[in-house]
Every structure is written in C-alpha cells, then in structure tokens.
Amino acid sequence: xxxxxxxxxxxxxxxxxxxxxxxxxxxxxxxxxxxxxxxxxxxxxxxxxxxxxxxxxxxxxxxxxxxxxxxxxxxxxxxxxxxxxxxxxxxxxxxxxxxxxxxxxxxxxxxxxxxxxxxxxxxxxxxxxxxxxxxxxxxxxxxxxxxxxxxxxxxxxxxxxxxxxxxxxxxxxxxxxxxxxxxxxxxxxxxxxxxxxxxxxxxxxxxxxxxxxxxxxxxxxxxxxxxxxxxxxxxxxxxxxxxxxxxxxxxxxxxxxxxxxxxxxxxxxxxxxxxxxxxxxxxxxxxxxxxxxxxxxxxxxxxxxxxxxxxxxxxxxxxxxxxxxxxxxxxxxxxxxxxxxxxxxxxxxxxxxxxxxxxxxxxxxxxxxxxxxxxxxxxxxxxxxxxxxxxxxxxxxxxxxxxxxxxxxxxxxxxxxxxxxxxxxxxxxxxxxxxxxxxxxxxxxxxxxxxxxxxxxxxxxxxxxxxxxxxxxxxxxxxxxxxxxxxxxxxxxxxxxxxxxxxxxxx
Amino acid sequence: xxxxxxxxxxxxxxxxxxxxxxxxxxxxxxxxxxxxxxxxxxxxxxxxxxxxxxxxxxxxxxxxxxxxxxxxxxxxxxxxxxxxxxxxxxxxxxxxxxxxxxxxxxxxxxxxxxxxxxxxxxxxxxxxxxxxxxxxxxxxxxxxxxxxxxxxxxxxxxxxxxxxxxxxxxxxxxxxxxxxxxxxxxxxxxxxxxxxxxxxxxxxxxxxxxxxxxxxxxxxxxxxxxxxxxxxxxxxxxxxxxxxxxxxxxxxxxxxxxxxxxxxxxxxxxxxxxxxxxxxxxxxxxxxxxxxxxxxxxxxxxxxxxxxxxxxxxxxxxxxxxxxxxxxxxxxxxxxxxxxxxxxxxxxxxxxxxxxxxxxxxxxxxxxxxxxxxxxxxxxxxxxxxxxxxxxxxxxxxxxxxxxxxxxxxxxxxxxxxxxxxxxxxxxxxxxxxxxxxxxxxxxxxxxxxx
Numbered sequence: 001x002x003x004x005x006x007x008x009x010x011x012x013x014x015x016x017x018x019x020x021x022x023x024x025x026x027x028x029x030x031x032x033x034x035x036x037x038x039x040x041x042x043x044x045x046x047x048x049x050x051x052x053x054x055x056x057x058x059x060x061x062x063x064x065x066x067x068x069x070x071x072x073x074x075x076x077x078x079x080x081x082x083x084x085x086x087x088x089x090x091x092x093x094x095x096x097x098x099x100x101x102x103x104x105x106x107x108x109x110x111x112x113x114x115x116x117x118x119x120x121x122x123x124x125x126x127x128x129x130x131x132x133x134x135x136x137x138x139x140x141x142x143x144x145x146x147x148x149x150x151x152x153x154x155x156x157x158x159x160x161x162x163x164x165x166x167x168x169x170x171x172x173x174x175x176x177x178x179x180x181x182x183x184x185x186x187x188x189x190x191x192x193x194x195x196x197x198x199x200x201x202x203x204x205x206x207x208x209x210x211x212x213x214x215x216x217x218x219x220x221x222x223x224x225x226x227x228x229x230x231x232x233x234x235x236x237x238x239x240x241x242x243x244x245x246x247x248x249x250x251x252x253x254x255x256x257x258x259x260x261x262x263x264x265x266x267x268x269x270x271x272x273x274x275x276x277x278x279x280x281x282x283x284x285x286x287x288x289x290x291x292x293x294x295x296x297x298x299x300x301x302x303x304x305x306x307x308x309x310x311x312x313x314x315x316x317x318x319x320x321x322x323x324x325x326x327x328x329x330x331x332x333x334x335x336x337x338x339x340x341x342x343x344x345x346x347x348x349x350x351x352x353x354x355x356x357x358x359x360x361x362x363x364x365x366x367x368x369x370x371x372x373x374x375x376x377x378x379x380x381x382x383x384x385x386x387x388x389x390x391x392x393x394x395x396x397x398x399x400x401x402x403x404x405x406x407x408x409x410x411x412x413x414x415x416x417x418x419x420x421x422x423x424x425x426x427x428x429x430x431x432x433x434x435x436x437x438x439x440x441x442x443x444x445x446x447x448x449x450x451x452x453x454x455x456x457x458x459x460x461x462x463x464x465x466x467x468x469x470x471x472x473x474x475x476x477x478x479x480x481x482x483x484x485x486x487x488x489x490x491x492x493x494x495x496x497x498x499x500x501x502x503x504x505x506x507x
Numbered sequence: 508x509x510x511x512x513x514x515x516x517x518x519x520x521x522x523x524x525x526x527x528x529x530x531x532x533x534x535x536x537x538x539x540x541x542x543x544x545x546x547x548x549x550x551x552x553x554x555x556x557x558x559x560x561x562x563x564x565x566x567x568x569x570x571x572x573x574x575x576x577x578x579x580x581x582x583x584x585x586x587x588x589x590x591x592x593x594x595x596x597x598x599x600x601x602x603x604x605x606x607x608x609x610x611x612x613x614x615x616x617x618x619x620x621x622x623x624x625x626x627x628x629x630x631x632x633x634x635x636x637x638x639x640x641x642x643x644x645x646x647x648x649x650x651x652x653x654x655x656x657x658x659x660x661x662x663x664x665x666x667x668x669x670x671x672x673x674x675x676x677x678x679x680x681x682x683x684x685x686x687x688x689x690x691x692x693x694x695x696x697x698x699x700x701x702x703x704x705x706x707x708x709x710x711x712x713x714x715x716x717x718x719x720x721x722x723x724x725x726x727x728x729x730x731x732x733x734x735x736x737x738x739x740x741x742x743x744x745x746x747x748x749x750x751x752x753x754x755x756x757x758x759x760x761x762x763x764x765x766x767x768x769x770x771x772x773x774x775x776x777x778x779x780x781x782x783x784x785x786x787x788x789x790x791x792x793x794x795x796x797x798x799x800x801x802x803x804x805x806x807x808x809x810x811x812x813x814x815x816x817x818x819x820x821x822x823x824x825x826x827x828x829x830x831x832x833x834x835x836x837x838x839x840x841x842x843x844x845x846x847x848x849x850x851x852x853x854x855x856x857x858x859x860x861x862x863x864x865x866x867x868x869x870x871x872x873x874x875x876x877x878x879x880x881x882x883x884x885x886x887x888x889x890x891x892x893x894x895x896x897x898x899x900x901x902x903x904x905x906x907x908x909x910x911x912x913x914x915x916x917x918x919x920x921x922x923x924x925x926x927x928x929x930x931x932x933x934x935x936x937x938x939x940x941x942x943x944x945x946x947x948x949x950x951x952x953x954x955x956x957x958x
Contacts, residue, residue: 057554073532083529088536090888090903110554111880111893116540117533119549126554145810155811157718159883159897161711161804161847161869162813163557166590175801178714178778178816180707180745398815462811468744469714469816486779491822492590495860500598502951 039194040227042255042457044153047450050440051422053147054129057108059093061100065121088114088122135429137170137357142395143419146455149397150420153454155461167488170358170365171399175486178469195464196474199229199410201258201296202324203348204384222324222348223387224295227256228460229404229475232452233391233412234260234279236356237435239423242269243443248417249276250445251452260298260351260412263287279328282313289320298326298351309338311345318346326351326389331360331369336376343377343386351389352408356415357430358393366393367406374407374480383480397462407480420455421448522890522902530905537894537906541876545569547580558588559802560869560879564849571922572874572915583926584852591802591821592853594952599933606932613938614924614931616864618702619770619794620839626701626768631660632924633864633939634854636871637845638684638706638774640668641691642719642728642740643806643883644897645904649674651912652871656680658917664704664866667717667742669731670696682772685762687716688742690732697765702795704772705758707745710803710846713776713817717742718807722889725899756791763792770794772843776816777801777823782830785842789831795841797866798823803846804869806897807884820846821860828861828944851926861944872896874919875912 070084077083087094091107093114094100100122114122133140148156167173202223209218232248234240245265252259252275261271263278272278272291279298280287288297299313309327317325326349327342329335339350352373358366370390377383390403391412403411415429418437425437467475470484478484489504496502525533543549545566556562567583570576577583585593599605606612616633619625636652643666650673656663657680664682665674669691674681683700685692687707697703708714719728719740729736749755759771772795773788775781785796800820805813824844831837844857845866854865869877876894880886883897891898895906931939934948942948 077528077532080526080528082523082526083532086525086529086533088533090890090893091886092888107887109880109882109886110878111882111886112552112555112878113537113893115552115554116544116878117536119540119543124552124554155809157807157809157884158881159806159808159886159892160877160879160881161559162802163559163879163881164588164814165558166588166593166802166819168589172814175818176816178708178776180714180775180778180780180784398811402815462809465715465809465811466816469812471714483779486818488590488818488822491818495822495825496946496951499595499946500950501953503953 040198040256042153042228042453042460044454044457045450046152047447047454049151049422050442050444050447051424052106053133053144053422054127055106055108056127056130056144057105057110058125058127059103059105059108059114060123060125061094061103062121063101065118066100069118069121088117134425135427137393138395138415138419138425138429145396146416146419147422149458150422150451150455153457155458155465167492170393171367171396171402173488174367174402174405175488175491176398176401176405176466176470177484177486179471194473195467196476197229197460197463198225198227198474199387199476200225201349201387201409203386206381206384226258226410228456229408229410229463230394230400230456230459231257231277231389231410231412232259232417233414234262235417236414236432237437239418239435239437239439240265241439243445243448244417244421244439245269245271246445247421247443247448247452249273250449251456252276254449255453255456257456258296263291263297266291277326280317282310285310285313285316286320288317288323288325291321291323294321294323296324296326296349297321298328298349300328301330309341311341314342314345314347324348326387328353330354331364331366331392333361335360336372339373339376340380343380343382348385349387349389351391351412353390353412353432354392355430356392356432356435366390367402370403370406370408371480371482378480397459398466400459401463401466401475401478402485404475404478405481405485409476409479416455417452420451422451522900524901525905530908534906534908534911537876538911541569542573545573545578545581555878557879559586559847560849560873561586565873565878568850568870568873568919569876572919575918575921577922577926584850586849589954591819591847592849592856595821595856595949596952597855597859597930597934598948598950600935604935606935606937608925608928608932610928611937612928612931613940614927616841616939618841620841621794622839624768625770625794628701628770629660630662630864632920632927633858634848634867635661635682635843635864636663637804637866637868638664638666638682638686638704639806639868639897640666640684640719641671641731642668642723642899645895645899645907646671646673647904647907647909648872648875648896648912650677650909651875651907651916653677653681654909654913655916655920658913659920662702665691665696667691667706668719668728669733670699671731675699684774686742687744687746688732688740690734690740690742694765697762697769700766700769702772703762703766703769704774704795704797705762706774707749708774708776708799709805709808710776710799710801710817710820711805712808712812713778713799713801714744715809715812715816716744720807720885722885723891723899728899752787752791755788759792772797774799777818777820777846779818781818781823782826785827785840786831786834786836789836789840793840795843796827797843797845798827798862799866800844800846804872805883820844820848820857824857824860824862825946832944851923852930854923855927855930855942856949858939858942859945859949861946863940863943870919871916874915875907 200223205219211217248259260277263280266278272293328351390408423439551562563582567581570578618628652663667686678699682702684704721739726736773793774797801817841863844862848865890900895903
C-alpha cells in the first residue's frame with residue numbers, strides 16, 4: 001500500500017493504489033484540475049453586420065475618363081496585360097466584375113492613390129452619411145470605433161500617429177501616465193501574467209475583528225465581485241425593449257457583470273437573476289421583495305419628484321430584501337448632500353449619473369464630479385464602505401480608465417450598447433430621457449450577445465493596455481489614482497508659462 | 508504563354524514582382540499625380556488630411572519634396588490641431604532688423620557634448636531620421652532615407668528590425684537601434700554605427716512595446732530578425748534586463764565595450780516623470796536623450812495608446828530642459844525631440860522650447876507620398892502601404908525607387924533648411940544653437956486671436 005496515495009485519497013474500488021498505478025492516477029487528477037482551471041477571459045468572435053454603418057468613403061469614377069484610359073493603355077502597352085489590367089487599388093475597390101465602371105466603395109480605406117494617379121476622373125469623398133451620425137459629443141468617430149470593436153472584439157490597431165486635436169475638452173483633456181522602466185505587468189496583455197479587472201461591489205470594513213475564539217466578531221465584508229469594471233445601465237430614452245433587456249441579461253451573465261433594468265421589465269420577462277439589477281422608483285421600494293435572486297437593487301427618484309434622497313424608500317427596500325440597495329444620484333444641485341446622507345444611512349452602492357455628454361447640471365464634467373464624490377467619501381473616512389458606479393459621457397474605451405482614475409469603482413454603459421448593436425440615433429444624445437434611437441428590426445439574441453461581448457472584450461483588452469503601460473496589476477488599484485493621470489491644461493500651464501499670449505491652458 | 512500568365516495572375520490577384528513596364532507606368536502616374544496636386548493643378552482631395560496633418564501640410568510637403576522650395580499658396584507651417592505647435596508662433600523682429608537670408612546662418616548641431624573620447628559628431632541640420640525598421644518599411648525606403656542622410660551629413664536610425672546589408676554602403680550615417688526584442692542586434696551592427704540608440708519606449712505606444720504583424724514578417728524580414736517567417740513579432744516592454752538606472756547604466760557599458768567610440772542615445776517616451784528619466788539617463792552615460800512624444804508616428808499601434816498615454820512632445824521638452832538646467836547638466840547632453848514634429852517651423856519651436864534638435868519620421872514618408880491613410884500595419888489587404896512605403900510586399904515596395912526617394916527627401920530637407928534659416932534671420936539669430944530654450948521668442952496664439 002502506498003501511504004501517500006491513501007493520504008490524498010487515491011484509491012480504486014479494489015483498494016489502495018499500487019505504486020505503478022500511482023503515477024498514472026496522479027497524472028489523471030492533474031489533468032482534471034487543469035481542466036477545471038479557468039482564467040477570466042471574454043471569448044470574442046467576429047460577427048457579421050446586421051445594419052452596417054455607412055462606409056467611410058464614396059468613390060466616384062468618370063466612365064468616359066476610364067474608358068479613354070483603358071483605350072490608351074491598350075494601345076500603349078499591348079500585349080502586356082499585367083500592365084493594362086493593373087489597378088491603382090490594393091483593396092479591391094476596382095476589382096469587381098466590371099472594374100472601375102462599378103467601384104466598390106465599401107472596400108475603400110482612403111489611401112487616395114487612385115485619386116492622385118487619375119485626378120481627371122477619380123474622386124474619393126468622405127461619406128456625409130457617416131459624418132452625420134451621433135451628435136457633438138458622441139461623434140461619428142466614437143460610433144465607428146464602437147461598431148468596429150463590437151464587430152471584431154479586438155483592440156483597434158492602425159498605422160500612422162494620432163490624427164486628432166491637441167488635448168481637448170472632457171476626457172480628451174486627460175492623459176494617462178506610463179512607467180518607463182519598471183513594468184513587470186506588461187506581459188499580462190499577452191496573457192502570460194494576470195492583470196485583474198475584477199471589482200468588488202458593496203462595502204468593506206476598514207478592519208476585521210475577532211473574538212477570543214478566533215471567530216469574526218465585528219463587521220464583515222458585504223460584497224460580491226464582478227469581473228469587469230463596467231456594467232450595463234438602463235437603456236436611455238426610448239431604447240428600452242424586451243429584446244434589449246434579454247440581450248443585456250444574457251451578456252451580463254456571460255461576462256459576469258451587472259445589467260440595470262427597469263424593475264417592471266425584469267418582472268414581466270422573468271429576468272430576476274444575480275446579474276440583473278432591478279431599478280425601482282422610490283415610491284415602489286417595497287417591491288424589492290419581488291426579486292429574490294438579485295444581489296443589488298437600485299432605487300431612483302420617482303418621475304416628477306425632485307432629485308431628493310429618499311431615506312424612507314431606502315428603509316422600506318432594505319426591509320423588503322436581503323439584496324444590497326443602491327441609490328441612483330444625479331449630478332443635480334445639492335448632490336453632495338444627498339450622497340453624504342445616503343452613505344450615512346448605510347447605502348453601500350451609489351450610482352452617479354451625469355447627462356450623456358458627461359456634464360452635471362452646472363456644466364461640470366464628470367471627471368471633476370467623480371473626483372469630488374470620491375474625495376468627499378475619503379474625507380468622511382468611508383470610501384471603502386461604498387462602491388461608486390458612474391455613468392454619462394462614457395462612449396470610448398479610454399473613458400473607462402479615465403473615469404476610474406477619477407474615483408469610480410466601475411462605469412455604467414448606456415449609449416455604447418445602442419451603437420454596439422448597430423442602432424441609430426436621431427437628434428441630440430445629451431439628455432437620457434430624450435434619446436431617440438432605433439435598434440435593428442430583427443435583433444437576433446445570439447448575434448446581439450456576441451456583439452456586446454465583443455465590445456466588452458475589446459474594452460477590457462484596451463484597459464489592460466492602459467494598466468500594463470502603468471505597471472498596475474489590478475484595476476482596483478487604479479481607483480482615484482489621480483497621480484496616474486496628467487491633465488493637459490496643467491501640463492500646458494507648466495510648459496507654456498511665461499510665453500507671450502499664454503493665459504492658461506484653457507485659453 | 509507569358510501573356511496568358513500575366514492576365515491570369517492579374518485577374519486572380521496573385522502577387523508577383525512587377526515588370527519594369529508596370530513599375531514605370533505606376534511610379535510615373537503616382538509621381539505625376541503628386542506633383543499635379545501639389546502644384547494646385549487640381550482641387551485638394553476632399554478626403555486628404557486630418558487635424559495634425561492637414562491637406563495643405565501634406566501637399567506642401569509634396570511640393571517641397573518636388574521642388575526644394577517652400578510653396579507660396581499652401582500653409583507649410585502648421586496644422587489645425589488647436590494646440591501645441593499649432594498654437595505657437597514666433598515673435599519676429601521688425602523687418603528692418605532681419606538678417607540677410609544666407610547660407611552663413613549656421614544650422615549645425617553637435618551631438619556629443621560630454622567632452623569624452625567618443626565620436627565627435629556634428630550634423631549639418633538640427634534633425635535626423637527616426638527609426639523605422641526593416642519590415643515596417645522596405646529596403647528601398649530605408650536606403651532612400653539613409654542616402655539622403657549621407658547628403659546632409661546627418662543620420663537615419665535602423666529601427667528595430669535588423670541591418671539590411673545594403674545599409675553598410677552608408678553606415679557612417681546610420682544609427683543602430685537596440686530595442687527590447689533585440690531583433691538584428693549583433694556585434695557587427697553595433698560596431699558599424701557611430702551612434703547607438705537604445706529604444707526604451709515609443710511615443711505612439713508608450714509602455715506597450717512593438718508588434719510586427721505576421722503578414723509583414725516575410726522571409727527576408729524574418730532572416731534579418733532571426734525569426735520564423737510570417738509569425739507575429741513582439742518587441743516586449745520594457746527591456747527585460749533593465750529594472751533600474753543601474754541596469755540601464757550596465758546596458759550602456761555593454762555597448763561601450765563592443766564599440767568604444769559610439770555615442771549613446773536613449774530614446775524614451777514622455778511620462779509624467781520624463782524629467783527624472785532624462786537626468787537618470789544622463790548620469791548613466793547617455794549623450795543624447797531622445798524624447799518621443801505621445802502624438803508620434805508608428806507602423807502599428809493600438810488607437811487607445813496614440814492619443815491617451817503619455818504627453819505630447821511640446822509639453823515634455825520644457826519640462827526636461829528646465830530640469831536638466833536645474834541639475835546643472837543641460838550643456839552636457841543633447842535633447843532630441845520627436846513625436847509629432849512635422850515641419851521646419853515645428854523644429855524651430857521645439858528648439859525654442861528647449862530641445863537641441865529633432866527627429867523626423869512621418870515627414871520623410873509624406874515627402875515620398877504618404878497620405879496618412881493609417882493602413883501601414885497591413886490594412887484590409889494585409890499587404891501594407893499602397894504607396895509602397897510601409898511594406899515589404901514584393902510588388903508594392905517597387906513603387907519607391909531609392910534614387911527617387913533620396914532625391915525627394917533631399918529637396919524636402921533643402922526647403923526645410925531654407926525655412927529654418929528664414930525663421931532664424933527674422934529672429935536676428937545667426938546660429939540655430941542660439942535658439943535653444945528661447946521661449947521669449949515665441950508667442951501663444953489664443954483662440955480669441957484667430958476666431
């Protein structure tokens with residue numbers, strides 16, 4: 001008998017293992033353990049378009065000019081058909097059945113070689129239909145990026161340098177830092193070393209207390225963990241629909257995050273589940289008991305009410321359920337007091353909301369607002385007792401780390417869901433309640449889930465790029481790390497101070 | 508049979524080395540087209556340009572590369588990025604105080620200021636060519652740049668992709684780059700170079716290392732890099748042998764052992780503490796601190812990195828310049844700036860902000876036809892640049908002929924030197940070195956001023 005084999009439970013129905021069997025059985029167990037090993041990863045897979053965006057360029061070819069060119073080249077180069085048939089496009093715009101007589105603009109990447117080579121009869125134009133998408137904040141550039149990310153699930157990589165403006169307003173005015181030499185976590189991006197993106201939701205005590213028997217005697221952590229620092233928020237405006245609810249439900253379950261949905265939708269569709277956050281009006285707080293599987297339930301101001309903190313609603317909801325109760329607080333006048341009162345009353349999750357241009361009611365941008373909320377809680381010594389979600393203005397992958405640097409634990413995604421699913425918007429996208437949009441008529445659940453998972457995979461990988469460049473191994477450490485960011489305005493003040501005409505970075 | 512084969516190959520999209528006639532036809536169409544656009548014979552292409560490289564900046568660069576002169580009707584000075592170089596201008600003297608435009612206005616730049624026994628190198632213009640590896644660009648492009656560097660008594664860096672044998676012809680003007688993947692780094696290539704450049708980071712993808720996509724890592728590329736053909740190649744980040752300034756110093760010692768005369772350049776990107784990094788590099792033995800800003804060029808980089816990680820070069824230069832001054836070592840080290848430096852005006856502004864000189868990359872490519880379509884990494888075709896610049900595709904690379912490329916760059920540099928001298932004389936300076944750190948000669952154009 002092999003004592004060590006018995007010790008680890010390696011026995012067969014015929015008794016303890018022989019030494020010969022031990023090696024094989026150990027190997028089998030090892031394989032089983034390895035099979036159970038799971039490292040968090042979002043499976044991405046390229047999916048087809050349902051309603052493709054307008055392509056980037058229009059290609060116009062003068063038929064007469066083209067015919068003349070062909071005739072001329074036939075005469076000049078005959079019989080060298082490799083020369084006669086050569087085309088000024090490596091992307092296939094002129095490689096259809098009738099070549100340049102019916103160009104294929106969806107293949108055009110805007111290299112302009114055709115237009116430069118044949119200025120008499122070829123023209124490449126930016127597509128106005130693409131440029132018209134979105135609004136002044138959520139631009140066609142954001143929409144096109146989200147569309148690509150949701151289609152491919154990859155980090156967008158391109159050649160040439162940055163093409164946009166110097167710094168800019170909002171999130172563009174913030175840069176993230178990097179570390180020049182010491183970077184053990186860089187390899188995480190290629191999967192060899194872990195960079196964690198999980199976030200704890202709820203409350204952590206500042207310390208643990210034990211009694212004389214070694215058992216926990218004081219406050220214990222009340223929290224659960226999600227795998228990515230972003231959740232799906234309530235669909236803005238007219239976008240809420242049963243199909244969309246099912247999509248965010250299945251996607252949030254698949255990638256292990258949360259989806260906020262109107263409580264009536266949750267009830268009607270039977271979506272009560274740990275990954276779903278039913279959102280209740282304060283006046284309906286007692287309905288919290290209807291969602292026994294929810295880990296988190298959010299309360300919001302009732303329509304027509306002021307943005308007041310409703311202590312009574314919180315108490316009622318808390319009584320009605322064991323789930324955590326979160327409070328949605330809009331950045332309206334007096335939000336700081338409401339935040340303090342809510343936390344004082346024991347609220348463990350605060351969901352902060354700016355408008356969809358990332359502005360509070362006084363025009364302050366969310367990076368400043370999130371920072372103020374974060375600092376307020378630190379000053380009160382309660383930061384770890386509360387989880388801060390925040391939403392409004394998050395429409396690019398870079399906005400996620402920047403919002404977390406500003407003090408959030410996790411960001412809430414609203415419009416990106418619409419554009420990931422190839423929806424279209426009409427008019428301004430600033431005010432949540434006024435957003436008018438349409439989703440593809442036939443929203444196939446599998447297709448939509450994969451699109452959203454692709455977006456999340458891409459954004460998570462881009463977050464890893466940012467964290468890797470900083471040498472940070474888990475996103476929880478990024479929260480409120482203002483020192484990991486640089487504000488263009490401040491850098492300009494430092495660099496251009498004393499130069500004639502310079503009166504401040506935002507001049 | 509050859510005719511049928513030609514038809515079959517063309518229609519099937521098979522990629523073959525182009526015939527001389529096809530090269531002749533294509534290059535003439537491209538070159539004539541560039542010229543016609545630059546000379547205003549046709550409207551500006553509506554889809555050309557972006558905020559940093561406007562249509563006029565691209566067309567004016569083509570004009571200069573064609574003529575050797577600055578254009579009258581195109582803005583060849585600034586882009587429309589609404590900040591940085593594009594909001595800085597010079598405070599020129601009254602016209603009566605301008606110096607004569609003359610070749611006597613000195614544009615030379617010494618690169619070794621340490622007073623040691625290593626190479627005493629002085630270049631004729633205060634800029635040289637930045638690293639673009641073989642693989643990211645073709646040998647034709649490398650040789651065009653290197654031949655031009657020779658004409659200007661300046662340099663071109665190999666980038667991290669090995670040292671094609673052709674480069675030995677102009678080795679006195681080639682910088683060997685040592686980067687984190689050590690691709691193509693051999694004793695022979697270190698010994699060949701007057702300057703060795705350690706690339707710690709690249710402005711367009713700071714902290715992320717490099718990545719040559721598999722499609723561009725063909726057999727020739729793989730041979731020079733010592734890799735398997737058509738396998739993606741990563742330059743990791745950071746140097747896995749360097750975790751401290753002491754390690755960095757040992758790195759430089761290694762080069763000194765192999766090539767005792769070579770001067771050492773350390774290329775870093777622009778984090779918040781770039782000033783500390785610079786002073787550390789100086790004390791480790793660097794002769795050149797090469798700062799590569801966040802808006803710099805690249806053959807392939809995550810879009811999120813280009814705009815968001817690290818700071819633009821305009822903001823890093825004064826920070827480093829002032830800190831080195833405070834440390835009392837500013838005059839013992841050369842600061843070279845890159846990453847969004849496009850024009851002679853940008854170079855002069857960078858120097859006025861505190862750099863000694865600059866490195867150009869994208870400007871060279873635009874001079875040879877680049878339209879900044881951003882498909883350098885392969886694009887949907889997987890073949891790389893349709894202009895034949897950032898590609899080693901056996902057909903496309905033929906669109907850039909070495910002598911043509913070198914001539915274009917020579918013309919471009921001639922016009923840029925003229926403009927640099929023009930700026931200096933209007934500031935009353937007879938020497939580009941007198942411009943360094945002269946922020947008093949700059950003015951910031953507020954938004955109110957031009958709206």
